[in-house]
Amino acid sequence: MTSTLGYAILGLLAREPRTGYEVSRALDHPVGYFWTARHSQIYPELARLETSGMVRHRVVAGPGPRANKRYSLTAKGRRELRSWVTTPPAPEPSRSELLLRAYSIWLVDPGAAATMIRGEREKHAAQLAGYLKMTKSVDEPSVDSPRFGNYATLRAGIGYERHVLRWLDWLHDRLCEATPEPAAAPESETT
Amino acid sequence: MTSTLGYAILGLLAREPRTGYEVSRALDHPVGYFWTARHSQIYPELARLETSGMVRHRVVAGPGPRANKRYSLTAKGRRELRSWVTTPPAPEPSRSELLLRAYSIWLVDPGAAATMIRGEREKHAAQLAGYLKMTKSVDEPSVDSPRFGNYATLRAGIGYERHVLRWLDWLHDRLCEATPEPAAAPESETT
DNA sequence: GGACCCATGTAAATAGTTACATGATTCT
DNA sequence: AGAATCATGTAACTATTTACATGGGTCC
Numbered sequence: 001m002t003s004t005l006g007y008a009i010l011g012l013l014a015r016e017p018r019t020g021y022e023v024s025r026a027l028d029h030p031v032g033y034f035w036t037a038r039h040s041q042i043y044p045e046l047a048r049l050e051t052s053g054m055v056r057h058r059v060v061a062g063p064g065p066r067a068n069k070r071y072s073l074t075a076k077g078r079r080e081l082r083s084w085v086t087t088p089p090a091p092e093p094s095r096s097e098l099l100l101r102a103y104s105i106w107l108v109d110p111g112a113a114a115t116m117i118r119g120e121r122e123k124h125a126a127q128l129a130g131y132l133k134m135t136k137s138v139d140e141p142s143v144d145s146p147r148f149g150n151y152a153t154l155r156a157g158i159g160y161e162r163h164v165l166r167w168l169d170w171l172h173d174r175l176c177e178a179t180p181e182p183a184a185a186p187e188s189e190t191t
Numbered sequence: 192m193t194s195t196l197g198y199a200i201l202g203l204l205a206r207e208p209r210t211g212y213e214v215s216r217a218l219d220h221p222v223g224y225f226w227t228a229r230h231s232q233i234y235p236e237l238a239r240l241e242t243s244g245m246v247r248h249r250v251v252a253g254p255g256p257r258a259n260k261r262y263s264l265t266a267k268g269r270r271e272l273r274s275w276v277t278t279p280p281a282p283e284p285s286r287s288e289l290l291l292r293a294y295s296i297w298l299v300d301p302g303a304a305a306t307m308i309r310g311e312r313e314k315h316a317a318q319l320a321g322y323l324k325m326t327k328s329v330d331e332p333s334v335d336s337p338r339f340g341n342y343a344t345l346r347a348g349i350g351y352e353r354h355v356l357r358w359l360d361w362l363h364d365r366l367c368e369a370t371p372e373p374a375a376a377p378e379s380e381t382t
Numbered sequence: 383g384g385a386c387c388c389a390t391g392t393a394a395a396t397a398g399t400t401a402c403a404t405g406a407t408t409c410t
Numbered sequence: 411a412g413a414a415t416c417a418t419g420t421a422a423c424t425a426t427t428t429a430c431a432t433g434g435g436t437c438c
Contacts, residue, residue, distance in 0.1 A: 003397080004288060011295040021417050034290035041398060043419060066404085066418050078298070085295050086303045088310050089288035093426090097195060097280035099225035099347055103340040104202040104276050107269070110334055112277045119279050143301055143369040149294040152365075156290055156358050163354040167347050174343075178334040194425080212389050232426065234391060257390050257432085284398090 002054065002080060005045050008035045010073060010081040013055060015146045017072035019062075020046055030150060033157055046071055054080060102171065114175040121168045128161035193245065193271060196236050199226045201264060201272040204246060206337045208263035210253075211237055221341060224348055237262055245271060293362065305366040312359045319352035 002010075012018060012026050023046070024039040026032075037045075046069075049055045054077035062068030073081075098120060105113050134154055141147035193201075203209060203217050214237070215230040217223075228236075237260075240246045245268035253259035264272075289311060296304050325345055332338035 004291065005397085007295075008291055011291065014295060014298060019417075020419090024417095031291070031294060034285055034287045034294070036284040036286070036398095038399065039418075040400080040420080062406095062417070068417065081295055082298050085292045085299050086307045088307055089292065092286070092288055093227040094225055095227070095283070096225045097283055099344050100195065100199055100202065100222070101276045101280065102343045102347065103222060103225070104198075104205060104272055105343065106335050106337050106339045107205060107273050108276050116277045116279055143365055144297050146297055148297045148365075152293045152296065152362055153290050155361065156293065159354045159358050160351075163350045167350050170346065171343055174334055174339075196425085210389075211391090215389095227426095229427065230390075231392080231428080253389070259389065 002049070002052070002084070003045070004035070005037050005041060006049055006054070007081060007084050008037070009042070009045060009049060010054060010077050011149070013071055013073040014078060014081060017058075017070050019060075019068050019070050021068075023071070031153075034153060049077070053077070105171075105175075110175040110178040114172055114179065117168055117172045117175065121165065121172070124161050124164045124168065128158065128165065131158045131161060193240070193243070193275070194236070195226070196228050196232060197240055197245070198272060198275050199228070200233070200236060200240060201245060201268050202340070204262055204264040205269060205272060208249075208261050210251075210259050210261050212259075214262070222344075225344060240268070244268070296362075296366075301366040301369040305363055305370065308359055308363045308366065312356065312363065315352050315355045315359065319349065319356065322349045322352060 008027065008031060009023055012023055012031065018026070020039065020043050024037075024042050027035065027037045027042065046055065046057075050057065050071075053074060055071045056074055057069040057071045059067045060070045101116075131154060135151075135158070138147070138151065141151055199218065199222060200214055203214055203222065209217070211230065211234050215228075215233050218226065218228045218233065237246065237248075241248065241262075244265060246262045247265055248260040248262045250258045251261045292307075322345060326342075326349070329338070329342065332342050
């Protein structure tokens with residue numbers, strides 16, 4: 001019984017062998033955009049994956065007081081990952097603190113709300129700009145290349161951020177229409 | 192120290208008093224689209240909110256063996272909720288099993304992947320259709336009406352589903368181009 | 383009579399975050 | 411000398427899910 005985090009790790013090791021620390025960094029950086037975990041969750045999970053025969057490790061030289069373990073995918077792990085990929089995901093509980101705030105936004109002063117929304121807009125615009133920079137350097141990989149996984153998820157990220165920005169702008173407009181003293185309009189145009 | 196779930200509940204009680212069961216249903220249905228919880232989490236949370244003075248309850252008549260408690264927001268609870276609404280949300284860990292699968296999609300047969308993607312497309316198209324039906328019955332409420340919270344989050348849901356559908360269609364196209372035997376194209380056009 | 387909705391709770395398990403712990407190397 | 415990065419682990423806590431438990435009313 002492999003957990004979702006387990007499949008996230010297997011997906012990384014299917015590309016190349018990594019140490020726990022490298023897995024940890026990847027779950028922060030590229031795959032962290034759709035699945036995150038801290039190292040305290042990763043090391044035990046790697047051990048579990050090893051006992052169930054999905055991965056194996058080899059001790060390699062490295063700095064630090066402890067041995068560095070480089071994990072790689074086994075044939076069984078690859079089989080498991082493959083069959084998981086095409087099984088339809090169970091309905092996912094969506095959680096958004098931003099939308100939860102929007103649900104209660106009618107309670108507060110529109111000006112104060114607009115300020116918060118502008119702050120969010122900036123964050124999402126920055127995120128989108130970062131994603132767009134990443135796409136520039138690569139052209140579309142073939143579907144059987146590992147890079148296709150990165151490319152497809154990156155495209156999803158770009159589409160998502162654009163959607164959020166449009167929604168944020170719509171909401172900001174409504175809030176400003178409601179305020180007597182008009183707040184500054186957002187000046188960036190990264191969309 | 193109120194939890195995010197706590198604010199979800201306060202946001203509901205700011206509209207009207209509800210029993211734990213009614214809160215539970217709401218956290219499944221309208222607000223469940225951006226924050227979910229099971230009743231086993233809700234009843235203890237209501238008790239916590241009561242000890243911290245955010246809500247109070249009155250026992251009302253009802254069926255079943257136990258007393259029915261109808262909870263309502265206190266002035267303190269409303270104050271807390273208001274101030275939370277305009278504080279910028281902390282960076283949220285995004286989790287999507289669908290994107291996690293996409294990250295490893297290069298490992299599998301494009302035809303099998305396309306079948307899974309078509310299944311997802313159907314689910315998201317149905318979700319979008321449901322959202323669109325909801326908007327038809329209402330016109331845009333004023334920003335200080337509780338219905339504005341519902342309307343704003345509904346618009347977010349519509350934008351989100353449209354984005355997912357576009358991405359799903361793009362991915363499906365790539366997968367079909369890669370397959371020698373062409374799989375059926377999606378026939379719905381709810382976008 | 384059985385299925386399903388109303389209604390409220392507790393217990394146990396899993397998932398995830400934060401904090402504790404240690405220590406080498408490289409950069410400023 | 412101090413901070414950051416490399417590197418691996420455990421402990422404690424919080425959040426969330428699944429399962430257990432009970433029982434009335436309504437619809438077929």
